[in-house]
Amino acid sequence: MDRRPATALRQAMRLDRFVSHATGLSRSQARALIRRGDILLDGLAVTDAGRQVAEAQRVERAGATLALPEPLYLMLNKPCGVLSATSDSAQQTVLSLLPATLAARVHLVGRLDKETSGLLLLTDDGAWSHQVTSPNHRCPKTYIAQLAEPLIDDAERRLAQGLQLRNQKAPLRPAGLRRLDAVRVQITITEGRYHQVRRMFAALGNRVVTLHRQRIGGLVLDDRLRPGQWRALTAAERAAVLSGQALR
Ligand code: URA
Numbered sequence: 679m680d681r682r683p684a685t686a687l688r689q690a691m692r693l694d695r696f697v698s699h700a701t702g703l704s705r706s707q708a709r710a711l712i713r714r715g716d717i718l719l720d721g722l723a724v725t726d727a728g729r730q731v732a733e734a735q736r737v738e739r740a741g742a743t744l745a746l747p748e749p750l751y752l753m754l755n756k757p758c759g760v761l762s763a764t765s766d767s768a769q770q771t772v773l774s775l776l777p778a779t780l781a782a783r784v785h786l787v788g789r790l791d792k793e794t795s796g797l798l799l800l801t802d803d804g805a806w807s808h809q810v811t812s813p814n815h816r817c818p819k820t821y822i823a824q825l826a827e828p829l830i831d832d833a834e835r836r837l838a839q840g841l842q843l844r845n846q847k848a849p850l851r852p853a854g855l856r857r858l859d860a861v862r863v864q865i866t867i868t869e870g871r872y873h874q875v876r877r878m879f880a881a882l883g884n885r886v887v888t889l890h891r892q893r894i895g896g897l898v899l900d901d902r903l904r905p906g907q908w909r910a911l912t913a914a915e916r917a918a919v920l921s922g923q924a925l926r
Contacts, residue, residue: 717744756905826885837854851868
């Protein structure tokens, strides 16, 4: 596996997490190494597993510098009925769709409801996922919704103004709507409040029957991925998520 130099650490992380990621050992095995004084931080043995490792610090074991693996960026076609969670005692989670070695590393970049399908991103790059999910970055997310009823005539105007949801102080940001047929629409939003799309159509007197996420920023779900399948993003796709520019 490619290893990036320890100096390329993207953000500070706990020493036990660093050692576990860099060696492939479990977190408790990493802690045992640290407790034994086997891990050097900038040349000195550190026995505190919670010590933060910052960019440019050198971590060594048995005379070798430890380095983090290349960051992972994955897209998954989430099936309906699977939870967007890292673990659950009773229900299947999206992480169970990945090989265990990858599942142990990544976190979810935002969530989809259990009954929503489509594009879900996973990564171990916390700074990147923050940019995708932070409301300040206004990363657009596009969904296809199948509605229970034909949509009211002035839906475009009300969505463009910013809907007011019940029990919410601030109105929503303007959302884009395209009608695909009488009961199918494409909707684009730039924030991610709880059950947002379902609640938006409820506020318009309708009900979402099925919901599918098609796009995040400039990245469209690969239509060769069947529900439950995943693949790594290319560097261009990773950039397109944040730039919003679609790939040609
Ligand atoms: N909005 C919803 O209501 N559900 C989702 O899963 C995503 C956006």
